[in-house]
Amino acid sequence: MGDPFTNLKNALKKTVFKDISFSEERKTAVRNSLQESPSSTQLHSWKEETLKAILESLKQEAKDGYEISSLLFQKNDSSFRNKEGELYTLLHLLENKSIIAARWYDEKKYYSLTGKGKKILAVTRREKSPQQTSLKQLILEASI
Known part of the structure; x- marks a missing residue:
């Protein structure tokens, strides 16, 4: 059986992605990451502090992924070091x-941030009790 992504690869060669290449080491790391963490699309796999830092970074103005990543790095949050794709x-x-x-x-x-995101962030700031509501829980409840 042939490569199922042949058409996609050919299409990408004709776009802005034509000049992008990845080392074999990086390709292997991405493959391994995908195989090891099938639950990476689940909210529970990220730290609460990281989620809050991302939402806080978007509070004042829109940012691209690189800016968000840089802000996390400045806060010594290395959650996405060598795993940049997971941020996206x-x-x-x-x-x-x-x-x-x-x-x-x-x-x-x-x-x-959307209006919903701003409300979630406001609630997490207001909560100061030991039993404060988890940011992850608020996000999960808001998406129901």
């Missing part, structure tokens, strides 16, 4: 749950 997986998950919205501008995808 998380952003996509939050977008699907309508916590953030995305739009393309100048060939970059910018993310911003």
Whole structure:
């Protein structure tokens, strides 16, 4: 059986992706990551602090993935070090749950908080009791 992605690969060779190449080491790392963590699209696989930092970073203005990643790095959050693709997986998950919205501008995808995302962030700030509601729980409940 042939490569099921032949048509996709051929189409990508004719777009802005034509000049992108990855080392065999990087390809292997991505393959291994996909095989090891089939639950990476689940919210529970990320730290609460990371989720909050991402939402906080989008509070004032829209940012692209690189800017979000840089802010996390500045806060010494290495959740996505050498796993940059997982950040975009998380952003996509939050977008699907309508916590953030995305739009393309100048060939970059910018993310911003939705009204729902702002409410969730406000609730997590207000909660100061030891039994405070988990940010993950709020996101899961908001997406029901």
